[in-house]
Amino acid sequence: MKLILYVILALLLLVLWIWIDFKLGRMKHLKHAHRRDFPFRYSDIKLFTDGVSLFKDMFSDIRSAELHIHILFYIVKEDHFSKEFLTLLKEKAAQGVQVRLLLDWMGSFGLKKKTIRGLRKQGIEISFCQAPKLPYLFYSSQERNHRKITVIDGKTAYLGGFNIGKEYINEDKKLSPWRDYHLKISGEGVRDLQEEFLEDWFEATGKDYRKTDLFHLKPEKGKCKHLIVPCEGVFLEERYAKLIRMARKKIVIGTPYFIPSKLLISELIKALEKGIDLTVIVPGRADHPFVKEASYKYFRQLVPKGAKVFQFQNGFYHPKIILIDNQLCDVGTSNFDKRSLFLNHELNCYIYDSGCINQLEKALENDLQNSTALDLEHISTFNPVRTAKEWIASSISHFL
Known part of the structure; x- marks a missing residue:
């Protein structure tokens, strides 16, 4: 009996520590966060939807x-x-080209020490970002660099x-x-x-x-x-809310994880109530045991108000895209979920050119052709397993 009490006490202390760590870590994060606003640029932009090409x-x-x-890669x-x-990077370093490789500590945790030593031996500068650190060990382990940047x-x-x-x-x-x-991107x-x-x-x-001139x-x-x-x-939450408010006719959201904040779900409902067409594309199959269920409670709010939700069936769906009225298209690394909104370091590109947006629209049309409409009745009828997974997903929605 004492052992059980000790275990319960230990679990309660662990939960309390995580809660305090997260709250204080978030306060520190907000205190030191800085907003970087780049100017409008003009570049030639090409879209890839297949990894091989x-x-x-x-x-x-x-x-x-x-x-x-x-x-910079997350994984x-x-x-x-x-x-x-x-x-390939080793070969370029051997030719005298400066090579710097930055990886997220958690996302690329599986990279072996032997591999890292081999890269450094060849002259590649490699480093890891967002490693967990004291005093807020749990919070810092969740704050990840999800950006993907290659500059040549x-x-x-x-x-x-x-x-x-x-x-x-x-594969x-x-x-x-x-x-x-x-x-x-080629250009400014x-x-x-x-x-x-x-x-x-x-x-x-x-x-x-x-400020090194060689790089600029x-x-x-x-x-x-x-x-x-x-x-x-x-x-990011503020930026996404502004995008939704900009819409006059149509919003299309493509995302592998649909777990919006209270503000964003409220803005989407307001858009639907104004008669704006809302289409959401998500995966038909999941790469995580809880992410599909985490989205269901939001779909049950949106679909009755006129939203159209589609599940992609031809493989795994991982794009991050928001299209507003054929006037603006956001493509990048940010998922439409709480982790991207409140934890991750992300990087997006807002596109305003009609020709480029047309290219992205065609990709979205292809996505829809390979998707099926969500069956609202299927995710609303009583199912104890699904309900349990939804409860778990809701409890950890910030960390999915």
Whole structure:
């Protein structure tokens, strides 16, 4: 009996510690958060929705690098595709090209020490960001850098949803084909992505290259008007609310995880009540045991008011996109969930050019053709297993 009481007491103390740690960690995060606002830029932008074609193009650009390669990924795994990527970086470093690789500590936790030593031995500067640290160990373990940035010679850049691992090139039986959105940018916007990488590099390593002229070239002006938008677990909710309020006719949201805040679900309901068409695309299959169930309570609020929810059926759906009235399209790394809103460091691109938006609309049309409408009755009838999963998902929704 005493043992049971001790276990219960220990669990209560653990929960109390996590709660205090998270609250105080969040206060510190908010105190030190800073908002970076880049100007409007003009670049040429190309959309990739398939990892095989994306990485063929990206690796070709990396092979052509002459000066420097700056790469930030949330995930780099220990598989054959990751080794191909890292071997390419070693080859470029051996040629005298400056190579800096920044990885999220949690997302790339599986990278072996032997692999890291091999990269450094070859001359690659590699560092990890967002490692857990005292005094707020739990909160800092949840605050992750979810950005994906590749900048080559200060002339070409990439950002979007893909990481480095075999599932992203359709070699995971459960999740293939992997559907995602990634942008290639050539033009003025590259400068902002370079600046964002160097800012993250400085925060992770203390090495300050932010004013180094070598890294701040002035690329030629492109055709597509856009805005690079970094967030770090602050300000994203406000930005998304403004996007929703801008809509006059149509909102399309594509996301692998639909877990909005109270403010955002309220804004979406207001939009529906104004007669605005709302379409949400989510995966038909999940890569996490609770994320599908976490979204159901929101869909039960939105669908009766006229929202159309579709579940993608041709593989795993991982894009992060918001389309507003065919006037503005947001593509990047931010999911439509509480983790992206309140914890992760994210990076998005707001696109204002009609030609580029048309390219993204066609991709969304393809997504819808490969999706089926959500059966509201199916997620509303009593099901004890689903109900239990929904309760668990609701309890940990900030961390999914």
